[in-house]
Amino acid sequence: MAQFSLGAITQVFAGHISTIALAAVSIENSVIAGFFFGIMLGTGSALETLCGQAFGAGKISMFGVYLQRSWVILTVTALILSLLYIFAAPILTFICQTAAISAMAGVFSIYMIPQIFAYAINFPTAKFLQSQSKIMVMAAISGVALVIHTLLTCMASHV
Template identity: 65%
Template sequence: MASCAGGGDEPLTEALLARAGSGDKDDLEEIHSVSAFLRCAAQENRRLWCLAGPAIFTSLAQYSLGAITQVAAGHLTTLELDAVSTENSVVAGLAFGIMYGMGSALETLCGQAYGAKKLPMLGVYLQRSWLLLTATAVCMLPLYLFATPILRFFHQDDQIAVMAGRFSLYMVPQLFAYALNFPIQKFLQAQSKLMAMAAVSAAALAFHVALTWFLVVPMRMGLVGLAVALNASWWFVVLGQLAYIVMGYCPGAWNGFEFDSLAFTQLFSFARLSIGSAIMICLEFWFYMFLIVIVGNLPNAQVAVAAVSICTNLFGWQIMVFFGFNAAIR
């Protein structure tokens, strides 16, 4: 076999497809028997759980912050439980869906950058997402500030609307914690830093349980204590993960804050991708929001909202398991 490549007439020293069947050490072995199938299935199962286990725990722990707050509110009065449930499912639920959805755009971008070995772009994408989600949080402030008239507009029980509106005002810091947390999560997930996320979430959950008990039982701070504990716990998650990043545990991906034009360019195209992601995610999350709003129109609204909020908490824990698997697969 001869070739004219490069203007010469030297013969090829290696066939073009000589290495096609050589394989790679990371390739799966060919399966020719039941035992080989079971062996490969066990290997894949172990790999999946190494990723899915920490991801599931992280999802459960972070969801439990709100769920534990509702459980603590149930030890106060039915009205306060309804107020916390309405804020958590309707007001914060709306914000959570939008923020989580927009932050999910980072999953695609960071995954592509990490796969292409363009690690510095992960930090740039992270900061772009922070800018965009913080601006979105500012735009969503009226939802928190005017929660009472909004809930009244949807014919919610007046007492629930007033108290849920008060609790929404207390929970404004949580909105901005969402804006920082979800991009950080996707940034760490792209690098498979799932154990770090799980460790921070475990510490935040323990902190939340202790602080909630202290503020509600000995201090008797009621709704204010619940809000302080929940806000502090979400910011604990944000600051813990941020400390992990800036301390150098993401080499190459985080090179400090970009104050030049790099982090501020292509924001429009970044926003379009984020909004597209948010629409898909919100359709999944807002089911609970609509359910609470509908139940709030029933004759005995206070008892109905309290009962449904308990059920949605149980369903939410189940869904978080599948969210963890989803993160592992991606």
């Protein structure tokens, strides 16, 4: 629940800034980040199968190898997909978003480029921990990230 609340927290605070900011954040979260979230999660989910097979075969030493390979693959994917974050404004204009919302969503999407690299590390790590039944570690990390994100977003919205 904590992982999926990050986008909602951002939207709540964007709504305090302006209607256009709320629309831009909503478009970035649902269209741009949502699309990339699916790609990165799907690609990172391959690790779940690999780690499950390694665990079943008793080859625990392969867990780290699979995790590192997955990080490399998803980081390269993030590099490629970051170009679409950079060109989000013209893409949104092309699919008939208003100019003001497209421009603001384009600026916001550039600030969100680190998010895609966080996905590249987070998704494989989550599958790695999940395959070892270390669910509470993931919950604790997500909880801390949610608190930090909320504090930083609150401070940024009041600047």
